[in-house]
Amino acid sequence: xxxxxxxxxxxxxxxxxxxxxxxxxxxxxxxxxxxxxxxxxxxxxxxxxxxxxxxxxxxxxxxxxxxxxxxxxxxxxxxxxxxxxxxxxxxxxxxxxxxxxxxxxxxxxxxxxxxxxxxxxxxxxxxxxxxxxxxxxxxxxxxxxxxxxxxxxxxxxxxxxxxxxxxxxxxxxxxxxxxxxxxxxxxxxxxxxxx
Amino acid sequence: xxxxxxxxxxxxxxxxxxxxxxxxxxxxxxxxxxxxxxxxxxxxxxxxxxxxxxxxxxxxxxxxxxxxxxxxxxxxxxxxxxxxxxxxxxxxxxxxxxxxxxxxxxxxxxxxxxxxxxxxxxxxxxxxxxxxxxxxxxxxxxxxxxxxxxxxxxxxxxxxxxxxxxxxxxxxxxxxxxxxxxxxxxxxxxxxxxxxxxxxxxxxxxxxxxxxxxxxxxxxxxxxxxxxxxxxxxxxxxxxxxxxxxxxxxxxxxxxxxxxxxxxxxxxxxxxxxxxxxxxxxxxxxxxxxxxxxxxxxxxxxxxxxxxxxxxxxxxxxxxxxxxxxxxxxxxxxxxxxxxxxxxxxxxxxxxxxxxxxxxxxxxxxxxxxxxxxxxxxxxxxxxxxxxxxxxxxxxxxxxxxxxxxxxxxxxxxxxxxxxxxxxxxxxxxxxxxxxxxxxxxxxxxxxxxxxxxxxxxxxxxxxxxxxxxxxxxxxxxxxxxxxxxxxxxxxxxxxxxxxxxxxxxxxxxxxxxxxxxxxxxxxxxxxxxxxxxxxxxxxxxxxxxxxxxxxxxxxxxxxxxxxxxxxxxxxxxxxxxxxxxxxxxxxxxxxxxxxxxxxxxxxxxxxxxxxxxxxxxxxxxxxxxxxxxxxxxxxxxxxxxxxxxxxxxxxxxxxxxxxxxxxxxxxxxxxxxxxxxxxxxxxxxx
Ligand code: HEM
Ligand SMILES: [Cu+2]
Numbered sequence: 001x002x003x004x005x006x007x008x009x010x011x012x013x014x015x016x017x018x019x020x021x022x023x024x025x026x027x028x029x030x031x032x033x034x035x036x037x038x039x040x041x042x043x044x045x046x047x048x049x050x051x052x053x054x055x056x057x058x059x060x061x062x063x064x065x066x067x068x069x070x071x072x073x074x075x076x077x078x079x080x081x082x083x084x085x086x087x088x089x090x091x092x093x094x095x096x097x098x099x100x101x102x103x104x105x106x107x108x109x110x111x112x113x114x115x116x117x118x119x120x121x122x123x124x125x126x127x128x129x130x131x132x133x134x135x136x137x138x139x140x141x142x143x144x145x146x147x148x149x150x151x152x153x154x155x156x157x158x159x160x161x162x163x164x165x166x167x168x169x170x171x172x173x174x175x176x177x178x179x180x181x182x183x184x185x186x187x188x189x190x191x192x193x194x195x
Numbered sequence: 196x197x198x199x200x201x202x203x204x205x206x207x208x209x210x211x212x213x214x215x216x217x218x219x220x221x222x223x224x225x226x227x228x229x230x231x232x233x234x235x236x237x238x239x240x241x242x243x244x245x246x247x248x249x250x251x252x253x254x255x256x257x258x259x260x261x262x263x264x265x266x267x268x269x270x271x272x273x274x275x276x277x278x279x280x281x282x283x284x285x286x287x288x289x290x291x292x293x294x295x296x297x298x299x300x301x302x303x304x305x306x307x308x309x310x311x312x313x314x315x316x317x318x319x320x321x322x323x324x325x326x327x328x329x330x331x332x333x334x335x336x337x338x339x340x341x342x343x344x345x346x347x348x349x350x351x352x353x354x355x356x357x358x359x360x361x362x363x364x365x366x367x368x369x370x371x372x373x374x375x376x377x378x379x380x381x382x383x384x385x386x387x388x389x390x391x392x393x394x395x396x397x398x399x400x401x402x403x404x405x406x407x408x409x410x411x412x413x414x415x416x417x418x419x420x421x422x423x424x425x426x427x428x429x430x431x432x433x434x435x436x437x438x439x440x441x442x443x444x445x446x447x448x449x450x451x452x453x454x455x456x457x458x459x460x461x462x463x464x465x466x467x468x469x470x471x472x473x474x475x476x477x478x479x480x481x482x483x484x485x486x487x488x489x490x491x492x493x494x495x496x497x498x499x500x501x502x503x504x505x506x507x508x509x510x511x512x513x514x515x516x517x518x519x520x521x522x523x524x525x526x527x528x529x530x531x532x533x534x535x536x537x538x539x540x541x542x543x544x545x546x547x548x549x550x551x552x553x554x555x556x557x558x559x560x561x562x563x564x565x566x567x568x569x570x571x572x573x574x575x576x577x578x579x580x581x582x583x584x585x586x587x588x589x590x591x592x593x594x595x596x597x598x599x600x601x602x603x604x605x606x607x608x609x610x611x612x613x614x615x616x617x618x619x620x621x622x623x624x625x626x627x628x629x630x631x632x633x634x635x636x637x638x639x640x641x642x643x644x645x646x647x648x649x650x651x652x653x654x655x656x657x658x659x660x661x662x663x664x665x666x667x668x669x670x671x672x673x674x675x676x677x678x679x680x681x682x683x684x685x686x687x688x689x690x691x692x693x694x695x696x697x698x699x700x701x702x703x704x705x706x707x708x709x710x711x712x713x714x715x716x717x718x719x720x721x722x723x724x725x726x727x728x729x730x731x732x733x734x735x736x737x738x739x740x741x742x743x744x745x746x747x748x749x750x751x752x753x754x755x756x757x758x759x760x761x762x763x764x765x766x767x768x769x770x771x772x773x774x775x776x777x778x779x780x781x782x783x784x785x786x787x788x789x790x791x792x793x794x795x796x797x798x799x800x801x802x803x804x805x806x807x808x809x810x811x812x813x814x815x816x817x818x819x820x821x822x823x824x825x826x827x828x829x830x831x832x833x834x835x836x837x838x839x840x841x842x843x844x845x846x847x848x849x850x851x852x853x854x855x856x857x858x859x860x861x862x863x864x865x866x867x868x869x870x871x872x873x874x875x876x877x878x879x880x881x882x
Contacts, residue, residue, distance in 0.1 A: 015334045019408040022438055026400060029442035037450065037461060037472065044467030046460075121459050125467035128459035132450065150851050163857055 013166050020170045024177050027140075031181050034133040035188060046124035051193030054119060060190035063106050064182065070099035071179040078172045084160050089168075090152055096175070097148045100141055107138050130189065137185055140178050147171055201835035202383070207360045213295070217357030247813040249336035250748055251321040254343050256641065258318030259634070261350055265310035268354070270708065272303035277698040285686030296682040297365035298384065302353070304368025305388060309395050310350050312488045312622065315630040317346065317402055320430045320491060323637055324406065326739035327424045329415025329757065331749045332811060334408035337853070340817030342402035348825035349395025355829070356387045364388035367680065369481055370451070372462035372473035377455045383832050385455065390828030393448045396441050397824070403437030406430060415738070417757035421515070424737040424760075425501075425508065428515055429494030432522040436483045436490070439526065444480040447473065452831070474536065478529040486525040489621065490518060492629025493560060496582050499636050500564045502733050503579040504571025507761055509563050517556035517563075524553040534602045535609045543602040550600030554593060561586065576733070577651040581632035584659045588624025592617055595670070612681075613673025616666045623662055631658075631711075639732045643744045644722035650714035657707030665700025668693040736761035749808045749863060752872050805868040809860050820849045 042051060077092030111131070114120070121131040151171055154164050209218045232238050245253055279296055283289030291299070321343075325333055333339050356363045364384040366375045375385050410431045414423070423431075451473070453459040460466035462473040493514075501508045508514060530538060530546040538546075564586070573579065595617040598604050608614060638646040672693050677684070684690055718725070731740040741763045742751055759765035823846035830838035863871075 015408050015412045018412060019334060019338075019404055022404045022407055026404070026438050026442045029439065030446045033443050033446040033476065037476075040469060040472050041461070041467065044469065046465075046467040121453075121457070123466070125460040125463075125469060128453070128461055128468075132453065132459070132461075146847070150854065154855065167854065 013162070016166060017169065017173075020173060024173065027177070028181070031133075031136070031184075034129070034136055035184065038129040038133050038189065041125040041129040044125040046126070048124045048127070049119065050126065051130075051189065054114065055190050055193045057190055057194055059106060059110055060186055063103055064186050066099050066103045066106070067179055067182050070096045070103070071176055073099065074172050074175045078168060081155075081160055081165050081168050086155060086160055089160065090155055093148050093152050093155075097145055097152075100145045100148070100175075104138060104141055104145070107134065111135070134185060134189065137178065137181055140181075144171075144175055144178060147174070198837070199835075201830070201833040201838075203359065203833040203835065207383075209358060209361060211361060214357045214361045217354070221354065221357065243813065246818060247340070247815045249332075249340055249811045249813055251325050251333050251336075251339060252641075252746065252748075252750075254339055255318040255320075255322030257343060258314050258321060258346070261347060262311050262314030262318060265306055265314060265350055266708075269303055269306040269311055270705065272299050272306070274701055274705070275299050276303060277694070277701050279682055281691065281694045281698045283683045284691045288683060291682065293682050294365050297367075297680070298363040300680055301364045301367055301370075301388065305364075305392065306353060307622065308368065308484065308488070309392060310346070310353065312626050312630070313395070313399060314346060314350075315634075316433075316488065316491050316626075317342070317399070319495070319630065319633050319637070320402075320406060320434075322641060323633075323739055324427055324430050325409065325413075326640075326742065326746060326750055327427050327737050328410060328413060328418060329738045329751060329755050329762075330409065330413040331751065331754075331808070332413075333405055334412060335405050336811035337814055337816060337859070338401050338405045340814060341820055342398040342405065342817075344817045344821035345398030345401070345824060346395045348821045348828070349391040349393075349398065352387060352394065352825060352828055353391035356384065359829075359833070360384070360387065369477050371477070372451070372454075372470040373464045373468070375451060375455075375473075376463050378463065386452075386832040389448050389452055389455075390832055393445065394821075394824055394828050396444050396448075398821075399437055400441040400445065403434040403441065406434045407438065410434075415754050415757050415762075418762065421512075422757055422760045422762065424494075425497035425511070425514055425518075426491070426494035426737075429490045429492075429497075429518050432518045433487050433490040436487045436522055436525065440480045440483040440487075443476060444484075447476040447480065450476075456831070456834070471536070474533055475529070478532045479526070482529040482532065483525045485618070485621065486521060488626045489629075490521060492585075492626050492632075493518065495629045495633040495636070496564060496585060497560075498737065499578045499582050499632055500567050501761075502636070502735050503574045503576060503582075504568050505574070505734065506567055506571040507736070507764075509566035509569075511760060513559055514563055517559050520556040521553060524549060524556075528553060528600075531600050531602075531605070534605045547600055547602045551597060554597050554600075557593065561589070574733075576635075577646065577648060577655060578632045578636035580652065580655045581628045581635065584655065585624055585628045585632065588620050588628070588659075588662065592620030592624055595620065608673055610679055611673040612669040612677045612679055615679045616669035616673060619666050619669075623666075628658075631655075636733070637739070638718075639727040640730075640739055640744045640746070642718075642722075643727055644718065645725040645727060645732060647714050647718045647721065647725075650710055650717060654707045654710035654714060657703050657710060661700045661703030661705075661707055663700070664703055665697050668697040668700075731763075736764040738762050741766065747871050749810055749868070752805055752808075752868050753803065803872075805865040805872070807865050808863045808868060810863060812859055812861050814853075814859070816849055816853045820846050823849065 073092050073095045077089050077096060080088035080092055111134075114127075119127055121128045148171065151164075151168060154167065158164055209215045232241060245257060248254065275291070276296070276299055279289040279291045279299075283291075289296075321333070321339070325331070353363075360383045362382050362384040364370055364375070364380065364387065366380055366385060366388070370385055370388055373379060375388075410423070410427060450459070450461045454461050454463060454468075460468035462468050462470050464470060497508060497514055528546055528550045530542065531550045534543050534547070564582075595613070599608065599614060599617060635646055635651060672690055675688075675690065677688075677690055727744045730743045732744075733740070738751075738755060738757070739746075741755055755762065755766070823842040826838055826842040827846070830836070830842060
């Protein structure tokens with residue numbers, strides 16, 4: 001038998017990676033809309049408290065550090081994957097997952113505090129835009145965490161085949177992307193509340 | 196009960212004449228199709244050959260079918276609008292309530308933009324673009340079926356209010372806030388509008404990603420960017436716009452949903468909400484959207500004008516630059532839709548100037564096409580007629596558009612029927628004519644036989660005459676001060692006769708559409724006499740003509756090598772030279788790239804060696820995911836929260852299951868390819 005014409009399969013990897021980049025850009029535009037909304041509505045507090053009264057820098061700083069670390073461990077996982085070291089890859093992804101979940105936990109704690117104090121998203125346009133922006137990022141982290149779980153299962157059962165590592169590359173792109181978005185959230189929502 | 200069914204109660208079932216009529220006709224239609232399929236035992240065939248197909252050619256045809264149905268629905272709405280406007284004068288109030296009238300024009304606009312024009316264009320890009328770049332498929336076949344099925348889910352959802360709920364949004368096709376907020380639109384109509392757009396918009400977004408990667412990564416060897424056919428360039432431009440602005444639409448709709456269902460205050464009039472924010476967001480998607488529809492049509496015209504003038508495009512480079520400039524500029528003009536809403540003189544001046552600037556590349560295109568025709572051997576077949584018709588309407592619409600882009604004039608005619616006439620000149624005379632132009636041009640490629648020429652000419656003349664009779668009165672009415680979305684006016688204004696004339700125009704358009712249906716039926720019946728056995732009925736220039744009509748699943752048995760912008764034209768020239776050299780040895784020994792397989796096959800003396808071909812398998816995952824998405828939307832409309840959660844989980848599970856699947860391709864062996872190639876020359880449409 002002759003070798004199959006590989007026109008379709010050949011570039012698969014570079015195709016999916018390019019496609020994933022384009023997807024990430026579309027996601028970035030969605031976040032841009034949320035940032036623009038936040039910027040436009042930040043002062044529309046409807047007589048309620050504004051950013052400077054509501055947000056604490058400490059909590060946000062902790063979240064930032066956790067997420068940055070998780071990006072680092074995700075990178076370590078990818079390095080291990082390229083070395084074909086299955087166990088290490090799984091371990092580093094587990095650490096990443098744990099950090100991601102911690103981040104989510106802290107975020108939910110912040111939300112529940114705000115809500116308990118009566119600062120819900122129904123109270124003002126400013127709070128609506130704050131909750132929308134931050135929780136959209138949080139939702140992404142949740143999806144990313146689910147993805148990590150699936151990825152770990154795949155590594156575990158299939159090993160680090162090219163098919164799997166290509167998926168891992170996209171996962172890590174996604175995770176780093178969320179990190180970058182968070183840096184913007186940290187700057188624009190939390191840091192700028194204090195200046 | 197409310198836990199199980201949310202807001203959905205028996206009262207939501209049809210009980211007004213139009214919901215009953217809609218429901219009954221949908222049920223009869225569905226029943227008819229079901230009976231047909233059962234009688235001819237075609238269910239399995241439908242499922243395996245079509246619905247689950249990953250072949251972009253099949254998907255393209257399915258887009259055409261759905262878009263045609265939606266065109267009928269949209270045109271019916273247009274007729275109802277017209278009838279009301281012709282009748283509702285002075286003491287008579289016509290046959291529609293004001294609220295129902297509003298729902299109709301909202302549905303008409305949303306359907307025509309999202310499900311007709313977008314649908315047809317997606318179909319064309321799916322079918323033609325891979326052929327033109329010499330590819331066998333698109334980058335992600337799975338994503339491609341998913342895009343299509345999301346589009347279908349949106350289309351079903353926008354018609355579903357007939358059955359459940361009985362009301363559609365009465366807020367205009369863009370549902371401007373705060374009118375679309377829960378305070379002023381408490382019913383489910385706006386929710387239907389939101390979710391049908393959201394879901395089909397998601398489909399468009401995924402298609403955009405897919406097509407961009409396809410064009411950038413899968414071109415045949417030798418096809419550099421500057422050798423891509425214009426239709427590929429314009430598809431790329433349009434898809435770049437899609438991925439740039441559809442996320443804005445998606446997020447805006449999400450925020451509107453949050454406002455309506457979770458009590459947030461983004462666009463409300465109280466609690467610090469900012470309705471102007473909605474206007475800005477929706478138009479910063481909405482204006483590029485009209486270019487998303489127009490740009491691929493420009494590509495179709497470029498292909499047609501060059502083929503039917505038997506000349507290469509006069510200035511390919513300037514057409515490429517024009518497409519890119521239009522793409523870039525179109526995201527900088529959205530504010531011209533609301534000059535009157537108090538942005539201030541300087542802002543208006545900026546956006547007015549940008550709007551004027553965009554007319555420059557557009558004008559360049561028109562002159563390039565005209566220059567291509569100059570001294571060409573023009574063959575006035577149907578596609579060319581649509582093109583010439585387009586030049587006339589487009590010039591008119593362009594002038595009207597430039598007028599509207601001048602803030603001073605816009606203050607006079609804003610929200611008048613002048614505007615309505617302008618954008619229909621563009622939407623019908625530009626985008627829809629472009630679609631017809633493309634369909635008539637590529638019809639033999641798609642089906643394997645020619646489209647009846649004479650009926651096509653009648654259809655064209657009905658459309659264009661009907662168009663002018665229908666919309667010239669609206670220009671005049673606009674100057675006379677008639678606002679758009681008008682369901683009643685005073686007899687003393689003397690407008691009625693103009694509305695009646697416009698209505699006759701609509702009837703002539705309907706005649707045109709009927710002739711098109713007849714044309715297709717007649718062409719199918721007479722197909723034996725009008726087979727396209729060559730695969731190249733128009734003496735074409737680009738690669739889609741290099742393979743048989745209709746093309747085999749894999750498009751090209753041997754991937755062609757491209758040496759020139761008009762790749763197939765070049766191959767034909769080359770073959771002529773080689774043949775006249777009367778020495779086949781030159782051809783086979785020369786180092787030059789080989790002519791395409793089709794040519795090779797026609798040139799029987801040559802023996803071609805085929806290779807195995809890897810193709811994507813069929814998959815139903817796209818259907819399952821979009822079914823889940825459909826229920827997700829439906830559940831949101833009716834606040835059925837358990838179904839929201841269940842369908843979200845369903846979609847995620849489908850994705851996860853699929854991500855474990857490595858066996859998504861199959862092999863067509865070289866022997867099979869050879870067999871297909873030898874019979875394919877005489878086959879017709881895959882019946
Ligand atoms: C089949 C031929 C068509 C006819 C006879 C027609 C007729 C009409 C009429 C009478 C209106 C209402 C004007 C008013 O506000 O008083 C309208 C609105 C509209 N049409 Fe069409 N139309 C046609 C095709 C299209 C197409 C192809 C598109 C888009 C691609 C389109 C997009 C719209 C939009 C966006 C509106 C505005 C809806 C609104 O006010 O919210 N129409 N059309
Ligand atoms: Cu515009």
